[in-house]
Amino acid sequence: MKPYVLLNSAMTVDGKIATNNSSMKISGKNDLIRVHTLRKEYDGIMVGINTVLIDNPKLTIHKINCKKSENPTRIIVDSSARIPLDSKVLNDDAKTIVIVSSKANKASVELLKEKCNVIICGSKQVNLKLALDKLYSLGIKSILLEGGSTLNFSMFKEKLIDEVSICIGSKILGGYDSKTFVDGEGFDKNDCINLKIKKVEKIDDDILLKYDVIY
Numbered sequence: 768m769k770p771y772v773l774l775n776s777a778m779t780v781d782g783k784i785a786t787n788n789s790s791m792k793i794s795g796k797n798d799l800i801r802v803h804t805l806r807k808e809y810d811g812i813m814v815g816i817n818t819v820l821i822d823n824p825k826l827t828i829h830k831i832n833c834k835k836s837e838n839p840t841r842i843i844v845d846s847s848a849r850i851p852l853d854s855k856v857l858n859d860d861a862k863t864i865v866i867v868s869s870k871a872n873k874a875s876v877e878l879l880k881e882k883c884n885v886i887i888c889g890s891k892q893v894n895l896k897l898a899l900d901k902l903y904s905l906g907i908k909s910i911l912l913e914g915g916s917t918l919n920f921s922m923f924k925e926k927l928i929d930e931v932s933i934c935i936g937s938k939i940l941g942g943y944d945s946k947t948f949v950d951g952e953g954f955d956k957n958d959c960i961n962l963k964i965k966k967v968e969k970i971d972d973d974i975l976l977k978y979d980v981i982y
């Protein structure tokens with residue numbers, strides 16, 4: 768069994784989710800309130816390690832009223848246990864699970880275990896299928912995947928994403944090395960991910976698109 772996974776991101780009109788080395792404000796105030804309202808509905812919020820290294824996000828519900836106990840579990844995919852121990856996601860605002868692979872440095876893993884729960888899945892990259900199965904057995908029945916580009920690709924490749932909501936901000940970023948919504952090695956043109964549109968909504972100057980993923 769696996770948790771239900773919704774991938775939510777903000778993207779510029781030309782398909783970027785960040786510059787090559789930094790996050791940026793893409794969607795408006797009301798979309799951020801929507802995201803925090805969404806976070807309240809999910810058992811876990813998942814990001815890749817580069818998102819933590821670049822954004823140092825809180826991954827808590829802080830733009831709307833919420834009790835600390837309502838914060839979802841923060842889940843970080845970090846094969847080599849590179850997460851800095853002073854990362855905001857390792858503070859005591861919410862539970863945190865860091866998923867590493869068996870290649871991670873043992874001493875780093877032991878230090879990390881003093882700050883949060885650590886799950887070991889996979890030999891090189893994190894085995895995402897196995898990780899989601901373990902998360903489900905720990906009671907995490909739904910995950911809000913927030914990115915970034917590389918993790919988004921792998922989660923699609925493993926057919927682990929059930930739904931997509933993408934907020935298109937009224938911006939153009941360009942840049943051959945800017946991060947796009949889905950990076951990674953990419954799919955063959957005859958083997959790409961098919962989506963079924965289910966809602967189109969205007970939020971301020973942004974457009975919110977919602978899809979079911981068809982495997």
Ligand SMILES: NC(=O)c1ccc[n+]([C@@H]2O[C@H](COP(=O)([O-])OP(=O)(O)OC[C@H]3O[C@@H](n4cnc5c(N)ncnc54)[C@H](O)[C@@H]3O)[C@@H](O)[C@H]2O)c1
Nearest residue numbers: 776777784785790815816817818893914915916917918921
């Ligand atoms: N606009 C948005 O909504 C949004 C949301 C989240 C992140 N971002 C941006 O995305 C960027 C980070 O994206 P990224 O692609 O560099 O990194 P990422 O956050 O997707 O992390 C990828 C890393 O996770 C690790 N990993 C371990 N096992 C893995 C597996 N099985 N599959 C994939 N990765 C695995 C690897 O070290 C890999 O490099 C940041 O700039 C951030 O600002 C934007």
Ligand SMILES: Nc1nc(=O)c(N)c(NC[C@H](O)[C@H](O)[C@H](O)COP(=O)(O)O)[nH]1
Nearest residue numbers: 777791792793794822824825826827913
């Ligand atoms: N909806 C949305 N609009 C944006 O303009 C933007 N850049 C993100 N990016 C999502 C990514 O995950 C962010 O890094 C964290 O959402 C920020 O995190 P916190 O509030 O600290 O949790 N998301």
